[in-house]
Amino acid sequence: MNDFITLNHGSGGRASQDLIKNIFIKSFGDNKTVLSDSAILNIPEDRIAFTTDSFVIDPIFFPGGDIGKLAVCGTVNDLAVSGAVPKYITASFILEEGLPVKDLKQIVNSMAEQAKIANVKIVAGDTKVVHKGKCDKIFINTTGIGVFEKDYSYISTGEKVQINDKIIINGFLGDHSVAVLDARNEMDLKSNVESDCACLNELIQNALKADMRIKFMRDVTRGGLATVLNELAEIINYGIELDEKNIPVRESVNGLCEILGFDPLYLANEGKVLMIVNAEDTNNVIKILQKNSLGVESKIIGEIVSDHPKIVVGKTKIGGKRIIDMLQGEQLPRIC
Amino acid sequence: MNDFITLNHGSGGRASQDLIKNIFIKSFGDNKTVLSDSAILNIPEDRIAFTTDSFVIDPIFFPGGDIGKLAVCGTVNDLAVSGAVPKYITASFILEEGLPVKDLKQIVNSMAEQAKIANVKIVAGDTKVVHKGKCDKIFINTTGIGVFEKDYSYISTGEKVQINDKIIINGFLGDHSVAVLDARNEMDLKSNVESDCACLNELIQNALKADMRIKFMRDVTRGGLATVLNELAEIINYGIELDEKNIPVRESVNGLCEILGFDPLYLANEGKVLMIVNAEDTNNVIKILQKNSLGVESKIIGEIVSDHPKIVVGKTKIGGKRIIDMLQGEQLPRIC
Numbered sequence: 194m195n196d197f198i199t200l201n202h203g204s205g206g207r208a209s210q211d212l213i214k215n216i217f218i219k220s221f222g223d224n225k226t227v228l229s230d231s232a233i234l235n236i237p238e239d240r241i242a243f244t245t246d247s248f249v250i251d252p253i254f255f256p257g258g259d260i261g262k263l264a265v266c267g268t269v270n271d272l273a274v275s276g277a278v279p280k281y282i283t284a285s286f287i288l289e290e291g292l293p294v295k296d297l298k299q300i301v302n303s304m305a306e307q308a309k310i311a312n313v314k315i316v317a318g319d320t321k322v323v324h325k326g327k328c329d330k331i332f333i334n335t336t337g338i339g340v341f342e343k344d345y346s347y348i349s350t351g352e353k354v355q356i357n358d359k360i361i362i363n364g365f366l367g368d369h370s371v372a373v374l375d376a377r378n379e380m381d382l383k384s385n386v387e388s389d390c391a392c393l394n395e396l397i398q399n400a401l402k403a404d405m406r407i408k409f410m411r412d413v414t415r416g417g418l419a420t421v422l423n424e425l426a427e428i429i430n431y432g433i434e435l436d437e438k439n440i441p442v443r444e445s446v447n448g449l450c451e452i453l454g455f456d457p458l459y460l461a462n463e464g465k466v467l468m469i470v471n472a473e474d475t476n477n478v479i480k481i482l483q484k485n486s487l488g489v490e491s492k493i494i495g496e497i498v499s500d501h502p503k504i505v506v507g508k509t510k511i512g513g514k515r516i517i518d519m520l521q522g523e524q525l526p527r528i529c
Numbered sequence: 530m531n532d533f534i535t536l537n538h539g540s541g542g543r544a545s546q547d548l549i550k551n552i553f554i555k556s557f558g559d560n561k562t563v564l565s566d567s568a569i570l571n572i573p574e575d576r577i578a579f580t581t582d583s584f585v586i587d588p589i590f591f592p593g594g595d596i597g598k599l600a601v602c603g604t605v606n607d608l609a610v611s612g613a614v615p616k617y618i619t620a621s622f623i624l625e626e627g628l629p630v631k632d633l634k635q636i637v638n639s640m641a642e643q644a645k646i647a648n649v650k651i652v653a654g655d656t657k658v659v660h661k662g663k664c665d666k667i668f669i670n671t672t673g674i675g676v677f678e679k680d681y682s683y684i685s686t687g688e689k690v691q692i693n694d695k696i697i698i699n700g701f702l703g704d705h706s707v708a709v710l711d712a713r714n715e716m717d718l719k720s721n722v723e724s725d726c727a728c729l730n731e732l733i734q735n736a737l738k739a740d741m742r743i744k745f746m747r748d749v750t751r752g753g754l755a756t757v758l759n760e761l762a763e764i765i766n767y768g769i770e771l772d773e774k775n776i777p778v779r780e781s782v783n784g785l786c787e788i789l790g791f792d793p794l795y796l797a798n799e800g801k802v803l804m805i806v807n808a809e810d811t812n813n814v815i816k817i818l819q820k821n822s823l824g825v826e827s828k829i830i831g832e833i834v835s836d837h838p839k840i841v842v843g844k845t846k847i848g849g850k851r852i853i854d855m856l857q858g859e860q861l862p863r864i865c
Binding site (some may be wrong): 201203204205206207208209210213232233234235236237238239240241242243244245246247249251263271272274275277281283284285286287316317318319321323326327328329332334336338341346349414415416420459461477520521 | 537539540541542543544545556567568569570571574575576577578579580581582583584585587595607608610611613618619620621622623652653654655657659662664665668670672674675682685750751752756774791795797855856857
């Protein structure tokens with residue numbers, strides 16, 4: 194095996210086979226389906242979730258993770274917030290000629306590790322290699338299948354959301370964006386913040402299994418909390434009110450946001466889930482979430498209101514109110 | 530809508546939503562799942578095929594197709610050759626800042642057109658935008674789900690292949706490689722050859738439904754016929770003998786290969802399927818294939834033999850024999 198990826202590794206011939214055998218099978222396990230383009234799967238359930246995501250993060254390694262960890266967690270989380278149990282993932286790589294093979298190995302190992310944690314199988318893959326300068330080191334697509342043990346279709350549509358329902362978030366916002374910014378070394382930040390990148394399926398499944406009235410879920414990624422809440426506001430006929438003093442943001446992240454002019458509500462996350470929960474069940478849901486290491490800082494951060502339908506309003510820390518609109522442009526590039 | 534893709538289109542905010550509404554929904558149809566990351570699907574069958582492929586072809590438009598057509602056909606064909614009926618596809622885009630929106634529209638329209646032809650639904654998607662120079666115009670990942678109406682798992686493993694089985698190909702080899710080379714304008718070729726890029730699922734399903742003893746199938750893409758046959762030779766205990774005079778290659782493609790030093794057996798295709806068929810059923814399979822416009826030039830090109838196990842041997846046009854090994858390096862870059 195060479196030390197660097199060459200165009201031959203994408204040829205479909207001998208070098209491609211070597212790459213599959215020496216890198217992918219070593220990490221993902223030696224089943225026939227990894228070697229072949231197509232996996233054959235047994236899915237006894239009638240209803241599945243199917244989701245896709247491409248990852249182009251720059252840099253590919255950052256505090257708290259790398260592009261491989263991100264690629265598995267991102268797709269696992271997309272499935273989990275739909276109420277599905279994530280089961281199978283495909284992994285498709287676009288590699289830049291000259292990528293160090295040791296970087297690829299580290300990324301693939303991260304993927305295998307996260308897949309194990311999330312209890313999903315990586316069952317099929319693809320690798321393309323492009324000339325140096327025609328992509329940025331490595332892009333990964335992961336596409337996943339999850340199965341529904343119950344009908345949770347209402348959780349994505351928001352159709353059950355009502356006035357007085359509470360908004361819960363499972364921890365600090367903005368860590369991922371800040372960690373990635375930091376890793377870029379373009380600004381001398383030294384925030385010591387790690388990305389929150391994590392697979393949330395266990396946390397979410399525990400909450401769902403407790404039969405609490407969880408009415409809507411969405412992972413909070415690029416575009417941040419503000420974008421998710423605006424998407425929700427568009428599909429319900431109610432208003433959304435955030436209590437900004439309760440929104441968990443680390444002091445270091447808040448400080449950086451003030452210096453750089455960012456709003457933490459628009460920062461990307463990779464391990465955060467927003468839940469809309471019936472008011473009576475809220476404390477129980479918080480307790481369940483806090484039992485999981487990824488939910489220790491879970492908080493109620495707002496509620497569904499009858500005022501200002503389809504509009505997200507924040508009660509600011511100094512007692513005022515502001516409209517929290519959808520992200521208009523791009524606050525931070527390529528953080529996912 | 531701008532004339533060119535900007536970083537804002539990948540932000541997850543308002544501009545991303547505009548892109549989804551103005552480009553993707555217009556072509557792929559207005560169902561909720563296209564707007565959301567995750568599709569919820571009803572799959573009554575217990576057994577499914579699951580396959581992924583990323584497309585990085587340069588140039589993105591070529592005689593006979595474009596990267597969008599390629600992306601749908603490639604994944605449809607991967608599913609079809611496993612014996613599955615292709616049903617659902619995800620489409621994930623990595624766009625280079627500055628890509629003309631009209632190019633994206635044309636590509637997305639091609640995808641919609643092929644999806645209609647192949648009777649598959651594009652059900653979920655993702656879009657990332659990277660800085661100018663960080664990818665080459667557009668990369669597309671398509672990941673597909675197909676369902677099995679019967680158990681065809683032997684068709685991928687080759688476990689039923691026996692001595693005297695015949696090898697069938699559904700038409701001319703190498704057209705895709707030559708068309709792409711031509712479109713690059715690096716050499717003054719003017720071959721007038723069009724890519725064979727096409728969805729083969731109808732052709733394949735017709736053959737499967739006729740209950741002929743089709744023992745193995747594989748689409749012949751990068752690496753060419755030689756690579757597919759070598760992969761087959763590795764998993765069976767027999768030899769493979771090709772009758773090179775019967776292998777359909779256009780005169781213009783043959784001529785170009787002679788000038789450029791290429792071997793058509795290693796050229797990429799995007800609309801070719803190789804079948805291994807019981808000798809007694811061969812003529813019937815050929816007849817069925819020839820009824821479909823994508824199979825008119827179907828031919829028997831060789832057979833499974835007891836000699837030289839695990840080795841592919843070609844009987845050359847001048848009566849000699851040669852070993853046809855797996856592609857060692859890359860004959861032509863980025864043709865898929």
